[in-house]
Amino acid sequence: xxxxxxxxxxxxxxxxxxxxxxxxxxxxxxxxxxxxxxxxxxxxxxxxxxxxxxxxxxxxxxxxxxxxxxxxxxxxxxxxxxxxxxxxxxxxxxxxxxxxxxxxxxxxxxxxxxxxxxxxxxxxxxxxxxxxxxxxxxxxxxxxxxxxxxxxxxxxxxxxxxxxxxxxxxxxxxxxxxxxxxxxxxxxxxxxxxxxxxxxxxxxxxxxxxxxxxxxxxxxxxxxxxxxxxxxxxxxxxxxxxxxxxxxxxxxxxxxxxxxxxxxxxxxxxxxxxxxxxxxxxxxxxxxxxxxxxxxxxxxxxxxxxxxxxxxxxxxxxxxxxxxxxxxxxxxxxxxxxxxxxxxxxxxxxxxxxxxxxxxxxxxxxxx
Amino acid sequence: xxxxxxxxxxxxxxxxxxxxxxxxxxxxxxxxxxxxxxxxxxxxxxxxxxxxxxxxxxxxxxxxxxxxxxxxxxxxxxxxxxxxxxxxxxxxxxxxxxxxxxxxxxxxxxxxxxxxxxxxxxxxxxxxxxxxxxxxxxxxxxxxxxxxxxxxxxxxxxxxxxxxxxxxxxxxxxxxxxxxxxxxxxxxxxxxxxxxxxxxxxxxxxxxxxxxxxxxxxxxxxxxxxxxxxxxxxxxxxxxxxxxxxxxxxxxxxxxxxxxxxxxxxxxxxxxxxxxxxxxxxxxxxxxxxxxxxxxxxxxxxxxxxxxxxxxxxxxxxxxxxxxxxxxxxxxxxxxxxxxxxxxxxxxxxxxxxxxxxxxxxxxxxxx
Numbered sequence: 001x002x003x004x005x006x007x008x009x010x011x012x013x014x015x016x017x018x019x020x021x022x023x024x025x026x027x028x029x030x031x032x033x034x035x036x037x038x039x040x041x042x043x044x045x046x047x048x049x050x051x052x053x054x055x056x057x058x059x060x061x062x063x064x065x066x067x068x069x070x071x072x073x074x075x076x077x078x079x080x081x082x083x084x085x086x087x088x089x090x091x092x093x094x095x096x097x098x099x100x101x102x103x104x105x106x107x108x109x110x111x112x113x114x115x116x117x118x119x120x121x122x123x124x125x126x127x128x129x130x131x132x133x134x135x136x137x138x139x140x141x142x143x144x145x146x147x148x149x150x151x152x153x154x155x156x157x158x159x160x161x162x163x164x165x166x167x168x169x170x171x172x173x174x175x176x177x178x179x180x181x182x183x184x185x186x187x188x189x190x191x192x193x194x195x196x197x198x199x200x201x202x203x204x205x206x207x208x209x210x211x212x213x214x215x216x217x218x219x220x221x222x223x224x225x226x227x228x229x230x231x232x233x234x235x236x237x238x239x240x241x242x243x244x245x246x247x248x249x250x251x252x253x254x255x256x257x258x259x260x261x262x263x264x265x266x267x268x269x270x271x272x273x274x275x276x277x278x279x280x281x282x283x284x285x286x287x288x289x290x291x292x293x294x295x296x297x298x299x300x301x302x303x304x305x306x307x308x309x310x311x312x313x314x315x316x317x318x319x320x321x322x323x324x325x326x327x328x329x330x331x332x333x334x335x336x337x338x339x340x341x342x343x344x345x346x347x348x349x350x351x352x353x354x355x356x357x358x359x360x361x362x363x364x365x366x367x368x
Numbered sequence: 369x370x371x372x373x374x375x376x377x378x379x380x381x382x383x384x385x386x387x388x389x390x391x392x393x394x395x396x397x398x399x400x401x402x403x404x405x406x407x408x409x410x411x412x413x414x415x416x417x418x419x420x421x422x423x424x425x426x427x428x429x430x431x432x433x434x435x436x437x438x439x440x441x442x443x444x445x446x447x448x449x450x451x452x453x454x455x456x457x458x459x460x461x462x463x464x465x466x467x468x469x470x471x472x473x474x475x476x477x478x479x480x481x482x483x484x485x486x487x488x489x490x491x492x493x494x495x496x497x498x499x500x501x502x503x504x505x506x507x508x509x510x511x512x513x514x515x516x517x518x519x520x521x522x523x524x525x526x527x528x529x530x531x532x533x534x535x536x537x538x539x540x541x542x543x544x545x546x547x548x549x550x551x552x553x554x555x556x557x558x559x560x561x562x563x564x565x566x567x568x569x570x571x572x573x574x575x576x577x578x579x580x581x582x583x584x585x586x587x588x589x590x591x592x593x594x595x596x597x598x599x600x601x602x603x604x605x606x607x608x609x610x611x612x613x614x615x616x617x618x619x620x621x622x623x624x625x626x627x628x629x630x631x632x633x634x635x636x637x638x639x640x641x642x643x644x645x646x647x648x649x650x651x652x653x654x655x656x657x658x659x660x661x662x663x664x665x666x667x668x669x670x671x672x673x674x675x676x677x678x679x680x681x682x683x684x685x686x687x688x689x690x691x692x693x694x695x696x697x698x699x700x701x702x703x704x705x706x707x708x709x710x711x712x713x714x715x716x717x718x719x720x721x722x723x724x725x726x727x728x729x730x731x732x733x734x735x736x
Contacts, residue, residue, distance in 0.1 A: 003375050004376075004394060004396060005372065005374065005398060006372050006373065007397065007400075007407035008369075009395040009604075009617055009672065009691070010674055010691065011400075011493060012398065012673075015671045028372060028374060029372050029375065030375045030377065030379075030380065030596065031374075032379075034493070100501045101505040124496060125379060128498070130495055130498050130499035131495075132502065133468045133474075133502070134500065134502025134503040135502040135503070135506040136469070136502075136506075137468065137643040138504075138506035138507045247379075248378070275505040275506075303376065304377065304378055305376040305377065306378055322378050323378065357675070
């Protein structure tokens with residue numbers, strides 16, 4: 001595929017780590033929440049293998065954190081999501097689909113409950129800040145909403161546990177999946193969650209002090225040598241295999257959470273109030289018409305730059321491929337596709353046009 | 369400056385014209401409203417000169433159009449902007465700062481009044497869709513809000529008038545600045561506005577039929593030969609000289625419209641209702657603390673990839689450079705900077721660190 005340069009400007013924000021990362025040789029950027037996100041250093045394939053065996057440090061500052069605090073903060077956070085947060089605990093991270101009043105997906109953040117009345121919504125690529133501000137202003141809620149000055153480093157991979165123990169001490173081993181706590185390094189306190197956009201295990205370090213964060217970054221590089229630590233990025237191959245969805249790629253505001261397999265986060269029976277409740281009730285009653293599924297395609301390479309039609313054997317459109325990459329594990333393309341309900345069957349055969357050649361594939365479950 | 373590639377994916381949407389444009393040799397992309405926007409073909413300098421003398425065709429489909437219709441549509445549109453739209457007319461385009469309840473700039477769209485109760489908000493780079501949906505859902509307004517399937521071609525440059533006459537007929541000459549109307553080509557109707565992100569004059573053609581739009585694009589290329597038409601993009605040099613502000617570069621949600629010189633669109637005396645009214649009244653009464661100004665810097669090249677501190681002669685910070693480019697006209701850098709109020713004087717001298725070298729500059733008015 002033809003390659004294109006990116007034009008930088010203030011509008012595509014750098015992170016505190018950008019200049020360091022560029023020294024390590026960034027392969028390419030994408031833009032996410034108006035900010036630069038590296039997509040690979042050496043190659044996605046090399047980094048895929050390395051991530052599954054060792055440990056990587058990722059600059060995921062693009063996961064901007066919308067802080068919502070104040071008397072009505074819990075009401076506002078709940079209004080945005082179909083997940084029942086009424087029993088959420090301080091110290092918990094909640095994967096929570098945000099929906100508009102029609103039930104369309106606005107974002108799929110991880111929501112952190114910092115205090116009884118203080119939340120952080122750690123967002124995928126859409127301006128949740130404006131959604132929250134719109135609701136709050138219209139309802140005259142007593143809240144404070146802003147994009148926090150938090151930049152996040154993810155430590156991901158099987159060796160992340162040993163490495164993190166070395167940096168932050170034994171206590172880090174007590175941190176359970178999707179929980180967060182505070183840990184010390186060099187006399188500074190860091191909010192660390194056991195989370196991250198890979199299935200290889202790991203942590204996310206939420207940094208509120210840039211100078212200290214840069215020192216921490218350099219320390220990781222030094223100490224990480226024993227663990228074969230390398231700079232990395234969220235890896236498209238690994239996350240597709242693992243069924244980790246990417247907002248804007250796999251689903252968007254034209255899809256609802258029931259179509260995306262988020263059923264257990266759509267809590268319609270509870271008495272919580274959220275904007276899309278009536279719509280989602282209607283949709284659930286009627287049944288969805290399409291669903292996100294995994295796919296495997298008999299090809300060695302693909303560039304998914306827009307939705308690609310998935311055809312049945314009569315060339316009738318039955319869905320749309322939204323992400324795809326060559327998987328070294330399966331030795332074929334793996335992908336995520338929105339498929340019409342009647343065709344959401346494991347092993348359902350299909351065809352897809354890749355570089356003007358009809359190629360065979362079949363539907364599978366997620367994770368692949 | 370080091371060059372970096374862009375990683376394409378479905379999340380960075382293509383436009384209907386992307387594949388055609390790539391054949392003409394795109395130099396680089398930026399991302400705007402989650403969509404690909406070319407930043408130049410040959411070079412920004414060459415295209416700057418060409419734009420001022422001839423005519424260019426730009427794919428500005430990234431100017432996504434949020435359509436708001438229904439009984440309460442005028443109320444919703446007014447709630448978002450500090451510009452009084454109560455006397456707005458069908459057929460008019462209104463440059464209108466959108467503000468949050470603190471008076472922070474959410475976007476600076478051109479708002480089209482299509483019908484009494486049907487508006488199009490033609491947006492800069494932020495998710496106005498979510499802002500509008502948040503307000504509307506919270507207030508239970510009777511509106512229909514969606515991103516319209518409109519892709520826009522801009523015809524810009526002094527020869528645009530003759531070229532447009534040749535394509536759409538004499539009638540186009542009657543279209544006044546910041547008005548729109550409907551014009552026929554090849555049995556299809558197009559909404560065309562006399563507008564565009566340059567000071568060289570021109571039009572924007574709002575296309576709702578992709579197939580017809582592609583035919584129109586090709587026809588322009590064929591017919592445009594007589595006018596030395598070339599593919600172009602919004603030109604950073606030309607727009608800075610002309611004082612055309614770029615949301616996300618020159619100003620963002622941390623700035624208010626009074627700081628950006630939008631005073632005449634901040635209608636606080638009228639009895640309209642908008643979210644930021646009380647805040648802007650307070651700010652106006654107190655007076656702003658900073659203002660966007662033009663700058664000229666004695667250097668030949670610059671890459672503004674983040675806000676760059678502007679220092680007085682004692683090296684005290686007095687502002688931040690937000691955009692900049694070498695101007696062939698002034699034979700120096702021209703830029704747009706947010707300057708502390710006390711230093712907003714024409715001819716105020718300053719220093720700025722460019723590539724580790726302190727360089728002299730002075731403040732000027734916008735347009736430069």
